[in-house]
Amino acid sequence: MYKTFVRPLLFSRLKADPEWLHNHSMNLLQWLEKNQDRFPANLILQQVASQWCYSEKRLSQTLWGITFPNPLGLAAGFDKNGVAASIWDRLGFGYTELGTVTEHPQPGNPRPRLFRLLEDEAALNRMGFNNEGSQALAECLQKQAQRERKAPWGINLGKSKITPLEEAASDYRTSFLRLRDWGDYFVVNVSSPNTPGLRSLQDSAQLSLILEAIQSNNPDQKPILVKIAPDLTWDAIREVLTIATQYQLAGMIATNTTIAREGLKTKVLAKTGKPVTEEAGGLSGKPLRDRATEIIRFIYDETEGKLPIIGVGGIFTAEDAWEKITAGATLLQVYTGWIYEGPLMPRRVMAGLTQKLDEHGLLSLSDAVGLSHRDSSVITY
Secondary structure (H helix, E strand, O other), X not given: OHHHHHXXXXXXXXXXXXXXXXXXXXXXXXXXXXXXXXXXXXXXXXXXXXXXXXXXXXXXXXXXXXXXXXXXXXXXXXXXXXXXXXXXXXXXXXXXXXXXXXXXXXXXXXXXXXXXXXXXXXXXXXXOOOXXXXXXXXXXXXXXXXXXXXXXXXXXXXXXXXXXXXXXXXXHHHHHHHHOOOOOEEEEEOOOOOOOOHHHHHOHHHHHHHHHHHHXXXXXXXXXXXXXOOOOOHHHHHHHHHHHHXXXXXXXXXXXXXXXXOOOOOOEEXXXXXXXXXXXXXXXXXXXXXXXXXXXXXXXXXXXXXXXXEEEOOOOOHHHHHHHHHHOOOEEEEOHHHHHHOOOHHHHHHHHHHHHHHHHOOOOHHHHOOHXXXXXXXXXX
């Protein structure tokens, strides 16, 4: 129904602006969150959960002492300000990554800044970390933490645009201090292409300063991960992995959006009239799928499967999810695939993964992590 009628109506006929649609969706979700104990919001959420959720114990993952009901999480960028944090599990997700959030509130980049590439089943964004700031997120989560929830919260930390690069560590530290009581795990995002100079923080010296600032203020040893860009060279990824060991990182997220534009069917953005190769921003969706999986496989190989990986990039189907898990990802995240596939996508992916376990005679999803490495020859990078 969604792919046959709703999506074509919104995306093609009405040509609804993607950011406008996103904002209205978040307004609805925020209302549901605030009124979830009252009619009719409670009835709506009950019906949504019964239709959209899929329960299977074999899909549960335990990582860092945290139980994830299923491996599929909502990626950072959708609920930047955490306004619907307590209800995402009822939409079928096993966890939610909130943010990206920065120390200072900021409006982000000028509009238009979010575009659909329908032929490529992709999205191009240059949002620029638009958010209400880490203090506002902390206050929002403090209220919602009083509600019962079944799925963990991750929090994605970025650098404020007004903060000089040489003061980045302080920016990340401040946000972490404000939020460390509310997140189950934290992500250092140094790989968005939409904040000037941010990707330079993936350099080993710069990244070390940020991780030192956070870990020295982490008495409860909350899991800290780094999210990397798909455009890094293999040697650059090796350097990040060395730092991950040095600062006892809990894992890696592979990957963020890409600045590559090769192989796209879309040549011109209708909204701007400019060639897509001339448009700034990060590309997500199907064009990112293979590269993200390749990096997951590389990290798993380099660390001998000892460093947990959250796989994200181009997941639309259970087959896509299975490919990333068998490449080495323990958990997964979606955003663009969910938009294109519709609200039942998490349920379909979970049902498909359950079928994969049956086909391979596996007792749990954990047994599938890195499975392709045990059946493949040595790969040279």
